[in-house]
Amino acid sequence: MANATNRKITLAARPVGYPKESDFAMVEEPVADPGPGQVLIRTLWLSLDPYQRGRMSAAKSYATPVDIGGVITGGIVGRVEQSNNPKFKAGDFVEGWLGWQSWAISDGNDIRKVDPDLAPLQTALGILGMPGMTAYFGFLEIGLPRPGDTVVISAASGAVGQLVGQIARIMGCRAVGIAGGADKCAYIRDELGFDAAIDYKGEDVEAAIARHCPDGVDVYFDNVGGTITEAVLKNLAKFARVVICGQISQYNLDKPDLGPRNLRFLLVNQARMEGFLVFQFADRYEQGMKRIAGWIKDGRIKYREDVVDGLENAPKAFIGMMEGKNFGKLLVKVAEV
Amino acid sequence: MANATNRKITLAARPVGYPKESDFAMVEEPVADPGPGQVLIRTLWLSLDPYQRGRMSAAKSYATPVDIGGVITGGIVGRVEQSNNPKFKAGDFVEGWLGWQSWAISDGNDIRKVDPDLAPLQTALGILGMPGMTAYFGFLEIGLPRPGDTVVISAASGAVGQLVGQIARIMGCRAVGIAGGADKCAYIRDELGFDAAIDYKGEDVEAAIARHCPDGVDVYFDNVGGTITEAVLKNLAKFARVVICGQISQYNLDKPDLGPRNLRFLLVNQARMEGFLVFQFADRYEQGMKRIAGWIKDGRIKYREDVVDGLENAPKAFIGMMEGKNFGKLLVKVAEV
Numbered sequence: 001m002a003n004a005t006n007r008k009i010t011l012a013a014r015p016v017g018y019p020k021e022s023d024f025a026m027v028e029e030p031v032a033d034p035g036p037g038q039v040l041i042r043t044l045w046l047s048l049d050p051y052q053r054g055r056m057s058a059a060k061s062y063a064t065p066v067d068i069g070g071v072i073t074g075g076i077v078g079r080v081e082q083s084n085n086p087k088f089k090a091g092d093f094v095e096g097w098l099g100w101q102s103w104a105i106s107d108g109n110d111i112r113k114v115d116p117d118l119a120p121l122q123t124a125l126g127i128l129g130m131p132g133m134t135a136y137f138g139f140l141e142i143g144l145p146r147p148g149d150t151v152v153i154s155a156a157s158g159a160v161g162q163l164v165g166q167i168a169r170i171m172g173c174r175a176v177g178i179a180g181g182a183d184k185c186a187y188i189r190d191e192l193g194f195d196a197a198i199d200y201k202g203e204d205v206e207a208a209i210a211r212h213c214p215d216g217v218d219v220y221f222d223n224v225g226g227t228i229t230e231a232v233l234k235n236l237a238k239f240a241r242v243v244i245c246g247q248i249s250q251y252n253l254d255k256p257d258l259g260p261r262n263l264r265f266l267l268v269n270q271a272r273m274e275g276f277l278v279f280q281f282a283d284r285y286e287q288g289m290k291r292i293a294g295w296i297k298d299g300r301i302k303y304r305e306d307v308v309d310g311l312e313n314a315p316k317a318f319i320g321m322m323e324g325k326n327f328g329k330l331l332v333k334v335a336e337v
Numbered sequence: 338m339a340n341a342t343n344r345k346i347t348l349a350a351r352p353v354g355y356p357k358e359s360d361f362a363m364v365e366e367p368v369a370d371p372g373p374g375q376v377l378i379r380t381l382w383l384s385l386d387p388y389q390r391g392r393m394s395a396a397k398s399y400a401t402p403v404d405i406g407g408v409i410t411g412g413i414v415g416r417v418e419q420s421n422n423p424k425f426k427a428g429d430f431v432e433g434w435l436g437w438q439s440w441a442i443s444d445g446n447d448i449r450k451v452d453p454d455l456a457p458l459q460t461a462l463g464i465l466g467m468p469g470m471t472a473y474f475g476f477l478e479i480g481l482p483r484p485g486d487t488v489v490i491s492a493a494s495g496a497v498g499q500l501v502g503q504i505a506r507i508m509g510c511r512a513v514g515i516a517g518g519a520d521k522c523a524y525i526r527d528e529l530g531f532d533a534a535i536d537y538k539g540e541d542v543e544a545a546i547a548r549h550c551p552d553g554v555d556v557y558f559d560n561v562g563g564t565i566t567e568a569v570l571k572n573l574a575k576f577a578r579v580v581i582c583g584q585i586s587q588y589n590l591d592k593p594d595l596g597p598r599n600l601r602f603l604l605v606n607q608a609r610m611e612g613f614l615v616f617q618f619a620d621r622y623e624q625g626m627k628r629i630a631g632w633i634k635d636g637r638i639k640y641r642e643d644v645v646d647g648l649e650n651a652p653k654a655f656i657g658m659m660e661g662k663n664f665g666k667l668l669v670k671v672a673e674v
Contacts, residue, residue, distance in 0.1 A: 062605045225600055244604045260593035263562055266612030267581045268399045273610045275603035 004031040007311055008101035011066045015056055018252040018322055023056070024072070024315040031103045039088045039111070041078040041096075041104045046311065046332040047125035048074065048318050049159070050223075053251040062277055071099035072314075075130060077114060077121050078104065079337065088113070095124040100314055102334055118293060121337070126329035127296070127303040128289050130278060131159035134245060136288040137281040139164045142243045142274050143219040147172030150213045152232055155223035156194065157184040157304070159329035160245060163292070164221045165194045166301050173219070176212045178205065178228055180324045187327075192302060206231035216240065216269075224249045226257060233265045244275035252322055304328030341368040344648055345438035348403045352393055354591040355659055360393070361409070361652040368440045376425045376448070378415040378433075378441050383648065383669040384462035385411065385655050386496070387560075390588040399614060408436035409651075412467060414451060414458050415441065416674065425450070432461040437651055439671055455630060458674075463666035464633070464640040465626050467615060468496035471582060473625040474618040476501045479580045479611050480556040484509030487550045489569055492560035493531065494521040494641070496666035497582060500629070501558045502531045503638050510556070513549045515542065515565055517661045524664075529639055543568035553577065553606075561586045563594060570602045581612035589659055641665030 005028050012025040034040040055066045055073045066073055076099070080092040085108040088094065096111035098104035114124040126132060138160075145151060151168040155161045156177025165175040165188060176196045177188040185197035198208040205228055209217065216237025222229050226249030233242070250257055266273060281288070295301035306326045308317040311334045321330050342365050349362040371377040392403045392410045403410055413436070417429040422445040425431065433448035435441035451461040463469060475497075482488060488505040492498045493514025502512040502525060513533045514525040522534035533549040535542055542565055546554065553574025559566050563586030570579070587594055603610060618625070632638035643663045645654040648671045658667050 244600050247601050256597035258595040259598045261596045264584050270613050276607050
């Protein structure tokens with residue numbers, strides 16, 4: 001793309017504790033021409049998600065970390081500008097893990113087409129994308145909810161949490177959300193229809209769970225870990241299921257956080273705790289997307305996005321998310337269609 | 338039973354931390370006559386098991402605690418001496434939760450007959466009783482082992498652990514046991530056929546697990562909790578199953594033990610951790626007993642008992658078990674047949 005410039009955000013240093021802006025660098029380079037079989041994509045939307053913190057660390061995990069100087073991992077929605085691949089043509093909208101950059105080249109194997117008529121394009125990164133699939137399959141397949149169950153969700157106003165609570169309601173469960181601050185709590189209770197909201201910044205979480213879940217917690221969908229999870233474990237119902245989706249409270253710790261060893265709560269309640277990664281359900285994403293799209297159309301599911309303008313603001317927005325400052329699915333608008 | 342004396346061990350005080358002998362009292366009383374429908378039983382064998390520590394505590398658990406002055410909970414095998422119940426006759430051998438006492442009265446609903454020709458009577462408290470069922474169903478139904486899996490067992494020479502490792506071998510798994518001391522390690526490796534033994538008193542458990550389980554741990558059968566479990570969690574394989582059977586390292590702590598919050602290991606490995614109580618499998622005990630009895634007969638399963646003589650020695654033996662001093666299934670021989 002003659003004259004166009006790719007702006008990419010790279011990992012300047014591995015964050016120690018919470019990431020800071022100096023851990024990121026903005027690098028500019030000419031946009032390359034796509035080679036044989038390749039596709040050139042202009043980024044429109046970038047998704048910011050907690051899992052990206054893990055990729056910035058060298059610690060052993062399920063995925064290879066980003067190298068120093070490498071583009072930060074991230075899902076994007078973009079527009080095909082040039083294509084040497086018969087499966088894509090200029091003007092197609094696509095989604096894929098192409099990173100924090102304004103242009104990207106793909107061989108076509110790591111992108112999928114997005115239908116712009118189905119829903120706003122950026123939902124392919126949120127409610128109809130990875131966070132949506134995470135909520136749908138994690139809750140239903142790992143949490144095994146049954147009607148009448150009491151379901152507790154941490155980070156309940158986030159990209160994943162807001163959907164879990166609403167699916168719980170659709171299934172006839174009671175949904176109790178934990179979120180930070182009165183605004184988020186009012187949103188999940190009054191706008192999304194959660195049965196109760198607990199403000200972890202303003203009240204004693206353990207006492208609030210006991211009050212809102214007098215028969216115990218049947219399903220706990222955990223996005224945060226730490227003291228909030230500790231409080232929920234003390235209130236499990238018999239045969240409870242704990243879905244370990246995220247542990248954001250632990251991602252930015254320099255030294256491991258200490259807490260009481262509490263596996264005894266699993267024993268006495270005959271409870272199950274299970275971690276999952278959404279990829280294990282990849283062959284069923286289409287089913288999940290159809291269901292969620294149907295619920296949105298019927299007005300049974302709402303969602304909230306938190307949009308930041310400009311790729312250069314991605315690091316600051318990401319750091320804010322680690323501190324719980326986002327309100328809904330966090331997106332960076334990189335360019336207009 | 339005219340002139341007979343019932344000796345019973347009661348809870349004198351709720352233990353703080355490790356139990357001490359003064360937390361127990363020996364009380365003598367005349368043996369009562371059985372009422373209508375009742376059975377009078379003379380205790381032959383008393384089972385000492387880690388779960389009994391929980392019953393001495395007032396903390397919320399799955400079962401009601403023993404009252405101060407009450408007889409300590411425990412499984413026994415005894416002989417029916419008088420019966421006013423048509424289902425039992427004098428001379429029958431029975432097993433039931435009749436407590437730490439030399440005589441007991443039952444209405445017949447909480448005891449089952451034991452066949453003295455099937456196996457030595459006391460196996461109804463061990464390999465063919467509650468510990469055997471715990472190993473059999475907990476490992477197979479919660480651990481879901483597959484041939485070729487690497488299985489790690491803590492408290493591997495104990496009543497439950499020794500059986501889990503041998504069933505793992507029968508199923509074509511590799512069995513790695515963790516036990517305290519060279520004698521116990523030699524026993525599980527050389528006598529029971531475990532593939533490897535780790536001496537938690539003599540070596541770095543985390544490093545030893547990594548060495549003996551180079552592809553990670555597929556199933557961890559946990560009887561102990563604490564630092565040993567922490568070390569195993571760092572070595573889980575993808576899609577591992579952790580069976581929470583017991584947490585003996587935590588039962589005698591005055592204040593909760595602190596450890597690193599490590600649910601992240603479940604997340605990145607997509608692993609499951611589940612607590613269970615053997616009672617959930619009660620309707621299938623007969624199946625379990627038949628299978629284990631068959632394996633004993635075929636010489637595929639061995640077991641070891643640690644026998645203490647005299648009811649008066651039960652408290653001291655129980656305290657020793659909390660410290661890992663027993664070697665095999667701990668039993669008190671209360672009377673001769």
